[in-house]
Amino acid sequence: MSKLHLIASLETFEKGGRMMLPRGNAKALYVVDGAVRCDGSLMSASLAANSAAFLGEDTELLSRDGATVIRWDLSALPDPVEASEREGVTAKLLLSSALDIDPNVIYLLRCDRVAFPPGGVAYLHTHRGPGTRVLLSGSIRIDTDGASHHYEPLQAWYESGPAPVFAAASETEPTAFARVMILPAELKGQSSIRYEREEDKDKPKPQSYQVYLDRLL
Structure with missing residues (x-):
């Protein structure tokens, strides 16, 4: 069994806030309020409040008018993946929980x-x-x-x-x-x-x- 962590964090975007999330760990986003534009090499979408997306690639997130976003990371580390670029976005760790995952199971x-x-x-x-x-x-x-x-x-x-x-x-x-x-x-x-x-x-x-x-x- 390999130890993975499911990490929930809060991303608060100011007007014009943007961040770049690197590829690697599985990530899910849920927009609480406002709207966020997600642009990656495989997926581009505008997420309004009460919508979600799965990210597994380099993705830029941009909010023109501000937004509150919940992010979940499935990671070998107990902390969320840090953005490679971040402007006008504040991150807050909500909870990190260790999981026992069988590497041979989908x-x-x-x-x-x-x-x-x-x-x-x-x-x-x-x-x-x-x-x-x-x-x-x-x-x-x-x-x-x-x-x-x-x-x-x-x-x-x-x-x-x-x-x-x-x-x-x-x-x-x-x-x-x-x-x-x-x-x-x-x-x-x-x-x-x-x-x-x-x-x-x-x-x-x-x-x-x-x-x-x-x-x-």
């Missing part, structure tokens, strides 16, 4: 968004792989491994996958988070969630999902 990088109405909950469940979440709006309580943690917007948390989790969203406002998970390749296009209690499996599920990336690594 994995799936999934980036999606999960949204809850006021008072929504995710019944006790597991996932078939680890991942890091970043809260976008509202608030959320995560109960797992005998502990309870409360998160506010732009705070991050890690879920190992096999450890059961119960999530309770804000009672008074909609709640949403973005996440990247590393999953078995056979889950491409399929849900990764498993409910722990038989009585919860057929209950109405208030959360909704928007998948942006299902990229084989």
Whole structure:
């Protein structure tokens, strides 16, 4: 087994802010607000708020009017890949988590968004792989491994996958988070969630999902 790290960081672009990300590690971007132009040798795209992209090449990011971007790096090092050029962009590390990855297995990088109405909950469940979440709006309580943690917007948390989790969203406002998970390749296009209690499996599920990336690594 080789040790990899899933690293979530926040990139805040001023007006006209630009940065160059080098090729190498797998990277996923999610635009929280504003807009970012991504230009690489294989891909050019304009990303508006609530959109995402996978980067695996040298890519220039430019925001004409400013933007807030969450970036996930899958790296052998515990720190995010540093930009080779950076002007008017501030970086903040949110969370770095070590993963045990079998080098002989093909994995799936999934980036999606999960949204809850006021008072929504995710019944006790597991996932078939680890991942890091970043809260976008509202608030959320995560109960797992005998502990309870409360998160506010732009705070991050890690879920190992096999450890059961119960999530309770804000009672008074909609709640949403973005996440990247590393999953078995056979889950491409399929849900990764498993409910722990038989009585919860057929209950109405208030959360909704928007998948942006299902990229084989």
